[in-house]
Amino acid sequence: MALMTAEEYKAKLDDGRVVYYRGERIKNVATDPNISTCVNTMAVDYEMAHDPKYKDLALVDDPELGEPVSRYYYKPQSADDLLKAYDLIVTSTALADGYIPLAHDIGSDALNAITITAHMMGNQDYMDRAENFRRYLKKEDIASCAAVTCVKGDRMLRPSDQEQLHPDYYVRVVDKNNKGIVVRGAKVHITGAAYCQEIIAVPCRQMTEQDSDYAVSFAIPPNTKGITQVIRPFRSSLSSIEFPNERPLRMHTDSLIIFDDVFIPWERVFLCGEWKFAATMVYNFALMHRRTGCAYRVPLSEQLLGMAKAIADYNGVTKAAHVREKITDLIIYLETLKALSKAACYDFVRHGDMAVPNPVTTNIAKYHFAHNYHDVVKVIQDLSGGLLVTAPTFKDYQNPDTHDFIDKYLGAKKGVSTEQRLRMLDLIRRMTGADLETICLHGEGSPMAERMTIWMEGAKVMEQCKRLVEEMAGIK
Numbered sequence: 001m002a003l004m005t006a007e008e009y010k011a012k013l014d015d016g017r018v019v020y021y022r023g024e025r026i027k028n029v030a031t032d033p034n035i036s037t038c039v040n041t042m043a044v045d046y047e048m049a050h051d052p053k054y055k056d057l058a059l060v061d062d063p064e065l066g067e068p069v070s071r072y073y074y075k076p077q078s079a080d081d082l083l084k085a086y087d088l089i090v091t092s093t094a095l096a097d098g099y100i101p102l103a104h105d106i107g108s109d110a111l112n113a114i115t116i117t118a119h120m121m122g123n124q125d126y127m128d129r130a131e132n133f134r135r136y137l138k139k140e141d142i143a144s145c146a147a148v149t150c151v152k153g154d155r156m157l158r159p160s161d162q163e164q165l166h167p168d169y170y171v172r173v174v175d176k177n178n179k180g181i182v183v184r185g186a187k188v189h190i191t192g193a194a195y196c197q198e199i200i201a202v203p204c205r206q207m208t209e210q211d212s213d214y215a216v217s218f219a220i221p222p223n224t225k226g227i228t229q230v231i232r233p234f235r236s237s238l239s240s241i242e243f244p245n246e247r248p249l250r251m252h253t254d255s256l257i258i259f260d261d262v263f264i265p266w267e268r269v270f271l272c273g274e275w276k277f278a279a280t281m282v283y284n285f286a287l288m289h290r291r292t293g294c295a296y297r298v299p300l301s302e303q304l305l306g307m308a309k310a311i312a313d314y315n316g317v318t319k320a321a322h323v324r325e326k327i328t329d330l331i332i333y334l335e336t337l338k339a340l341s342k343a344a345c346y347d348f349v350r351h352g353d354m355a356v357p358n359p360v361t362t363n364i365a366k367y368h369f370a371h372n373y374h375d376v377v378k379v380i381q382d383l384s385g386g387l388l389v390t391a392p393t394f395k396d397y398q399n400p401d402t403h404d405f406i407d408k409y410l411g412a413k414k415g416v417s418t419e420q421r422l423r424m425l426d427l428i429r430r431m432t433g434a435d436l437e438t439i440c441l442h443g444e445g446s447p448m449a450e451r452m453t454i455w456m457e458g459a460k461v462m463e464q465c466k467r468l469v470e471e472m473a474g475i476k
């Protein structure tokens with residue numbers, strides 16, 4: 001099968017999947033008036049693959065299949081491959097106004113983690129299953145998502161210790177036979193699951209022997225019997241009180257996915273009881289996905305810088321010393337993120353037959369982004385002034401009774417129209433709300449998860465530095 005067009009991708013979504021939104025079951029996600037916006041966002045990946053301007057970036061000639069396939073499913077071999085994948089994520093996110101299309105990237109992060117784990121285990125069966133599954137994704141050009149985060153219950157209790165409430169806070173194997181396994185439990189916050197074609201599930205934490213049933217990884221189509229999704233849109237659409245905008249609206253939904261005794265055939269099982277390797281899989285997923293996450297955030301950081309400069313210019317304050325200081329901080333923020341993300345590709349490590357971005361640099365890049373994000377937002381809100389939340393609405397600007405007053409009194413610097421200023425404030429309000437603040441903090445793991453990885457991965461450097469000063473101090 002050749003690469004899918006956006007229309008072919010959408011047509012395949014009418015497959016009986018069980019998805020609920022606002023208390024009602026959605027008949028077809030691709031045509032539903034609310035969710036189709038998200039489907040169109042994911043479709044950007046398919047549009048790029050057929051666009052002469054982006055084709056070379058979106059696709060790669062696959063030596064095994066002898067045909068072009070999505071770059072995401074291709075196993076990176078070099079720094080150049082990693083940098084091209086980074087460029088692809090930055091470009092597609094910028095094209096979708098700061099929304100990653102998500103058709104292949106997060107799923108490929110899970111797939112790569114599965115492949116690396118199978119190699120580390122030295123388990124030929126799992127290696128073969130992972131390769132067969134990859135071949136299928138490439139050949140059929142499948143849209144996939146990664147279901148990692150379990151609902152988790154009491155965070156301080158291990159999966160097998162949650163029995164006092166119920167044993168299903170982490171997805172687990174409840175039955176096995178010669179054809180496959182049966183899984184029960186729920187994953188949460190899973191972006192794009194409602195309109196992808198494969199859900200790739202990976203454990204979300206390290207496990208002990210008692211947690212063996214919870215050490216499970218698999219892939220399954222969303223319309224499989226026993227799967228129910230309850231979704232919520234990430235960021236609400238343009239409201240009627242904001243200035244209308246002709247650019248296509250971009251959006252995603254995040255799913256609570258319930259696996260109510262779902263059968264998974266063995267060929268789609270990638271971990272089943274090997275508890276020691278649950279940590280390996282989630283660690284490698286986090287590494288891959290944090291690199292992806294840093295690339296998502298480059299266009300967003302550019303937008304943040306742009307908004308700060310625009311509103312400072314419109315308000316006439318750009319020349320003030322403290323404003324220049326604050327905007328300079330935003331330039332440093334953006335350029336540090338770009339430099340660290342690229343450095344992680346150049347300074348890659350090798351796992352099996354795959355080049356993998358440098359773990360320490362990747363985690364520092366992601367931590368830099370998440371840790372400083374709220375300070376960046378603070379600068380923009382500071383420069384915007386109170387009108388950010390008190391400006392009269394578009395409807396009042398339209399009303400002839402009030403239009404001229406608003407136009408006269410809410411102008412600022414000469415040459416900048418009131419409408420221009422109010423439109424920019426609408427955009428800032430949309431781009432700095434709680435949804436984005438939360439994804440920037442928690443997406444790809446909370447900041448503490450990045451710090452823990454930096455501590456673990458930094459152990460060798462720490463010891464070397466300690467040895468260095470011991471030598472300087474004459475300590476043998």
Ligand SMILES: Cc1cc2nc3c(=O)[nH]c(=O)nc-3n(C[C@H](O)[C@H](O)[C@H](O)COP(=O)(O)OP(=O)(O)OC[C@H]3O[C@@H](n4cnc5c(N)ncnc54)[C@H](O)[C@@H]3O)c2cc1C
Pocket residue numbers: 106145146147148149152155156188189190191192234254438439442443444445446448449
């Ligand atoms: C918009 C959005 C999209 C997402 N998309 C996906 C997706 O597509 N796929 C996916 O798998 N996940 C996804 N995530 C999940 C994301 O990775 C998690 O939100 C993140 O890992 C944090 O987990 P949590 O939300 O359960 O928070 P919690 O685990 O409840 O964390 C809350 C706080 O508690 C702390 N904490 C938690 N456990 C412990 C502990 N044992 N000891 C000490 N401190 C602890 C954390 O450090 C944090 O400070 C998404 C999240 C968001 C917000």
